[in-house]
Amino acid sequence: MFSLAQKTALVTGAGSGIGRAVAQLFARAGATVWVVDRDAAAGEGTVAAIRAAGGAAEFAALDVSNEADALALSARLPALDILVNNAGIGHVGSLPNTAAADLDRLYAVNVRGAFNLCRAFVPAMLARGRGSVINLASVAGVVAVRERLAYTTTKFALVGLTKALALDHSHTGVRFNAVCPGRVETPFVQARLAESPDPAAARREMASTQLAGRMAQPEEIAAAALYLAADESAMVTGSTLMIDSGWTAGK
């Protein structure tokens, strides 16, 4: 297993799903993990699970869309080695049922949230000449997904943000990468299923886009984040790591 011993990591949206799995795996790999979420009960739950397993974790409440709060948080935390921008929200709809407010709501979290955390924590990484930033994008950041107009738009923007940061800071020792999962079985997906007119059909459709015929587990995404966080991936920056069981292979 890749080691994150002596490293400090911050994971947003770590109260649930992929973020929780990432926080737990990073702690098992030896990192001190700052669990960040706007849902305090969920975040505290992740911290309790990490500590029960012998790991080191602290909770900090934050809505990532709030720039001032993100900056204030960075002022009271130690410098980070690893930042995982995982917090994200979804929306089901094409043009007729996507309001401008839906687009703004998703943009505020999925794009500006990652931007805010980078503004808050990357300057210290640049000053120290090392760091790894991992953005949780999606297949929807690389190909369009039907009935996900706002979500696809924001995930393409997040991939763009990742590449722009990687290019601008290519000689600094700070790396920026995106992880692009297909469908992962998390509360996020359960919520999307519940929003669908026919949840059973939606579940079949969600699994069918992946060649394995099943959704991924959060731990299968966390493993990729661990690689990108570890020093072994020193040559990887500006990349989009697809974990989609071939969804985009022929596109």
Ligand code: NAD
């Ligand atoms: P989830 O809903 O299970 O967990 C998201 C967590 O983020 C929650 O704990 C929530 O409280 C927190 N959060 C939401 N908005 C926040 C905000 N503004 N500030 C702070 N915390 C906030 O989601 P998940 O399925 O684990 O997804 C995590 C990430 O992975 C998202 O960015 C999502 O778009 C992406 N993703 C998920 C899938 C999937 O199939 N589940 C696929 C591709 C990409």
